[in-house]
Amino acid sequence: xxxxxxxxxxxxxxxxxxxxxxxxxxxxxxxxxxxxxxxxxxxxxxxxxxxxxxxxxxxxxxxxxxxxxxxxxxxxxxxxxxxxxxxxxxxxxxxxxxxxxxxxxxxxxxxxxxxxxxxxxxxxxxxxxxxxxxxxxxxxxxxxxxxxxxxxxxxxxxxxxxxxxxxxxxxxxxxxxxxxxxxxxxxxxxxxxxxxxxxxxxxxxxxxxxxxxxxxxxxxxxxxxxxxxxxxxxxxxxxxxxxxxxxxxxxxxxxxxxxxxxxxxxxxxxxxxxxxxxxxxxxxxxxxxxxxxxxxxxxxxxxxxxxxxxxxxxxxxxxxxxxxxxxxxxxxxxxxxxxxxxxxxxxxxxxxxxxxxxxxxxxxxxxxxxxxxxxxxxxxxxxxxxxxxxxxxxxxxxxxxxxxxxxxxxxxxxxxxxxxxxxxxxxxxxxxxxxxxxxxxxxxxxxxxxxxxxxxxxxxxxxxxxxxxxxxxxxxxxxxxxxxxxxxxx
Numbered sequence: 001x002x003x004x005x006x007x008x009x010x011x012x013x014x015x016x017x018x019x020x021x022x023x024x025x026x027x028x029x030x031x032x033x034x035x036x037x038x039x040x041x042x043x044x045x046x047x048x049x050x051x052x053x054x055x056x057x058x059x060x061x062x063x064x065x066x067x068x069x070x071x072x073x074x075x076x077x078x079x080x081x082x083x084x085x086x087x088x089x090x091x092x093x094x095x096x097x098x099x100x101x102x103x104x105x106x107x108x109x110x111x112x113x114x115x116x117x118x119x120x121x122x123x124x125x126x127x128x129x130x131x132x133x134x135x136x137x138x139x140x141x142x143x144x145x146x147x148x149x150x151x152x153x154x155x156x157x158x159x160x161x162x163x164x165x166x167x168x169x170x171x172x173x174x175x176x177x178x179x180x181x182x183x184x185x186x187x188x189x190x191x192x193x194x195x196x197x198x199x200x201x202x203x204x205x206x207x208x209x210x211x212x213x214x215x216x217x218x219x220x221x222x223x224x225x226x227x228x229x230x231x232x233x234x235x236x237x238x239x240x241x242x243x244x245x246x247x248x249x250x251x252x253x254x255x256x257x258x259x260x261x262x263x264x265x266x267x268x269x270x271x272x273x274x275x276x277x278x279x280x281x282x283x284x285x286x287x288x289x290x291x292x293x294x295x296x297x298x299x300x301x302x303x304x305x306x307x308x309x310x311x312x313x314x315x316x317x318x319x320x321x322x323x324x325x326x327x328x329x330x331x332x333x334x335x336x337x338x339x340x341x342x343x344x345x346x347x348x349x350x351x352x353x354x355x356x357x358x359x360x361x362x363x364x365x366x367x368x369x370x371x372x373x374x375x376x377x378x379x380x381x382x383x384x385x386x387x388x389x390x391x392x393x394x395x396x397x398x399x400x401x402x403x404x405x406x407x408x409x410x411x412x413x414x415x416x417x418x419x420x421x422x423x424x425x426x427x428x429x430x431x432x433x434x435x436x437x438x439x440x441x442x443x444x445x446x447x448x449x450x451x452x453x454x455x456x457x458x459x460x461x462x463x464x465x466x467x468x469x470x471x472x473x474x475x476x477x478x479x480x481x482x483x484x485x486x487x488x489x490x
Contacts, residue, residue, distance in 0.1 A: 020116045022203040025123035030177055033092055036068065036109065039124045040117055044099060045109040051092040056118065056174045065090030070114050071102065072170065083108065115170055122173030123204045131160070131183045133176075133205050134324060137190045137198060137236050138213030138249075139229065140371050142167065143345055144309070145213055145317040150187040151342055152325035155334040157184040164345070165365075167191035169200050176205060185328070194222050195232045202239035209245040210236045211324045213317070215254040216370040220399035226254070234258035247324050250276045269323035278323040282312060286383055288351060288359055288467065291315050295322060295335070303332045305339050309349050310361055313374035347479055354489040356464040363471045364478040367395045369405055375471050376416050387463040388418045391481065393451070393472025394425030403430050410434025419463075420444040424454045425476050451477055455484035462489060 019041075028039055034050050054066030060082035063069055069086035071079035071094055083094040084103040093107040095114045102108045111117035126133070134153075136146050143165055150161035160183045162175040167189040179186060190201045215230045223229050233255075240246060242263040249255050251270035259266070269278035283292035288310030295303045307318045322335050330338075344350045347365035354360065363375065372395065379388050390413065398405050410431040413421060421443065423432050432447040439445055448454035462468075468485070472478035 020120035022123040027127035028124045029128040030125045042109045047107050060086040063089035063091045069094045071096045119173045119204045122176040125177050129179045133186045133207040134209045135188050135190050135207035136211045139216035139218045141317040142189050145320050146189045148321035149324050152338040153185050155338050156330045159185045161187040162189050198235040210240050212248045213320050218368040221397045230254040237262050247327050267327035280319040311378040358466045361469045362482045367471050367473045387466040389420040389468040391422045391470040393476035393478040394427040396473040406430035407434040414438035423447045451480045455481050
């Protein structure tokens, strides 16, 4: 019981949350409201009773009883406006910048910087657990790699994974705060939109191992060059610690170069370098229902594996996951069962089958130039009898060259022999121009300014034997088109 409200005034340098240095977080499991108060030592709070903490959320509309609501000041909405709503929905407390910022609520904790305080709580909770953490970063395929890696590790260890795309300085701490004493490993996805973000995640999570997959031209609106992206990603190496394990893609020259200075244990994988610890080779395949590949590892050990996900690029994710598993103690024979039960995350290479031998891939969560090129290559091995249909929306966050990138993509699409290409969005108009200048005579090409217009134009039967892939950046909301398409096929 916290017997009465009290106000603990802090020094001036506490007002913005600068007291929360992650590496100084005390090892204390965050299980009750008193634990939160004890760890944060807030400038002031109005909590009068203790209660069990069931989790943390930044969405006042999704508060579950026992959770702590974290008020975040966003560019469009200030979360402090919704503290009263969060309390009505069952929040036991609200983390706020100051009591003056919050709506009237008897259980508010003033911490200055709420995001920093959330990370500090996660750092304290992590240090109280014996759980080992594997941090994963890369420019594309992080979430799929995380899902496969968790399945691989779970064959041998009690494994937790960060859910969905909770990979930021807000999302990952909330996932770390879910750790339980029985968790032996946690697979933690680490995203990055700006320099220093991965450093913060590393300081909070203090992983025992790290997996670095790729460097590609994504988030170019925030970076001047590919080299700058690599340097920012390399924070996962710089802050890992020499007594840890680094698993990395030896086929990626930037990943290899920035991993070279690491002084701890290195474990490499790839398709081309015969000196890697795990060597992969693609096997022939003719459809999207499964993708076979071959692994060689250890002292001449071999394993033939089949990934129930479409696209060769997903094999890259699977090889990374298998390398991580082998590096951390999973046996080669367990890889077979681990991959057999893989289920893709929503909107990430999710395969749907319909009557008439029609396959639809919902890959609408995100898109970048390299990811779209990977999708194009996924059509190459298909039999000529299939009807090839690409549905593509805008790629976002590409910086000043976004028009040229979209136009060149259209030129590239022209060489893949599609039967139909549907382009959606304002930037995709440049893709349309590039494609129309080079397209084959028998390729049907259409462009729509919006998803709603494209969905409304769906008419006529879908050809039998269609192989349809839907891809776009998240902001386009291409999943609405997928819903219209699959409703027509159902």
